[in-house]
Amino acid sequence: PSERVQKGAFGACLMAEPALVAQCVSRIRREVGIPVTVKHRTGVDKIEDYAFLRNFVATVAAAGCETFIVHARNAILKGLSPKENREVPPLKYAYVYRLKQDFPRLEIVINGGITSQQQIEEHLAHVDGVMLGRAAYQHPWLLADAGKTRADVVRRMAGYAKTVASLRQVTRHMLGLYHGHPRARLWRRMLSDCAALKRNDPDLLLEALEAVEALETRDTPHFHAETEV
Ligand SMILES: Cc1cc2nc3c(=O)[nH]c(=O)nc-3n(C[C@H](O)[C@H](O)[C@H](O)COP(=O)(O)O)c2cc1C
Structure with missing residues (x-):
């Protein structure tokens, strides 16, 4: 946890x-009309026993959290940065299955x-559900419904971008849309072009789409041979 979080004991x-x-x-729960959920870890620091986790969930569930x-993975409260705390402590999926x-x-x-x-x-x-954090952000196409295309998404987002004051606030969250695609780099480059972003014209999204799709068509025979990501 960050220093701010530790100090505030949240x-x-x-x-x-x-x-x-x-x-x-x-x-x-007394104050809000929507379900209250709790996100937590499998334990903290060196506590490895499942009973700790089970007791935490039992106690909080008794207060009405469903x-x-x-x-x-455990959270290491001292010595690891927030980023390291998302990577270093080993994953313990079996503990979560056991909770269910x-x-x-x-x-x-x-x-x-x-x-x-x-x-x-x-x-x-x-278990009942899966939450994706980084993967959903870095590689959102992972979650695409069958039959949808990235072009559908870009066109809709271009429409949405017209309603938002800053184009950059839209494009910065779309940089990963072509992750793993041969034209991923071109897409990212066009969407992070400072001069183009300054113009604040949502058509930039359509221009980038056209560039990526045009290349895709032209390069179709080599499509899978390319490694640019
Ligand atoms: C930039 C960033 C900020 C995060 N902020 C929070 C947060 O405020 N509260 C929280 O519970 N988890 C936070 N997380 C952790 C994620 O919710 C998630 O638990 C973690 O990334 C592990 O899931 P993943 O491997 O799918 O990314 C954050 C993760 C990232 C990458």
Whole structure:
């Protein structure tokens, strides 16, 4: 956790205080009309026993939380940066599966290191849901519905961009749309071109689309041979 989070005693360190989290949940539930969910880890620091995790969930569930999103690794409270805390502690998917077995009525969502449709399917055999963090951002096409094309998305986003003051605020979140595609680099380059972004014209998206698609058609025979990503 970041220093700010540690100082304020919010974030992963709260896992060590399940009664306090339960109190927060019941108070929040009194104030809002929507379901209150809790996202947490498998444990903190060197606590490796499943009983710690089970007790946390049982205590918080008793306060009325019915959905738990579990980042399937421990949080190391000191010594690891937030980024390292998303990569270094080992993944413990089996702990999350076990939670679902022990609390079949709760909605258990698994998170952490999941990067493909196949992995999603495998997890769904054990839990109710899968949350993707970085992969959804870096490679959003991973989640595309069958039959949809990237061009559909770009055209719709170009329409949306017309309603937003800053084009950059739209394009910066679309840089990964062509991730893994032979023309990924061209797409990123066109969408991060400072001069073009300054003009703030949403047609930039359509121009980039045209460039990528035109090359795609021209290069079709070599499409799979290219490695540019
Ligand atoms: C830039 C960034 C910011 C994040 N901020 C939060 C946050 O505020 N609260 C939180 O619970 N998790 C946060 N996370 C962690 C993710 O929600 C997720 O648990 C983690 O990235 C592991 O999932 P993944 O392997 O699918 O990315 C953040 C992750 C990233 C990359």
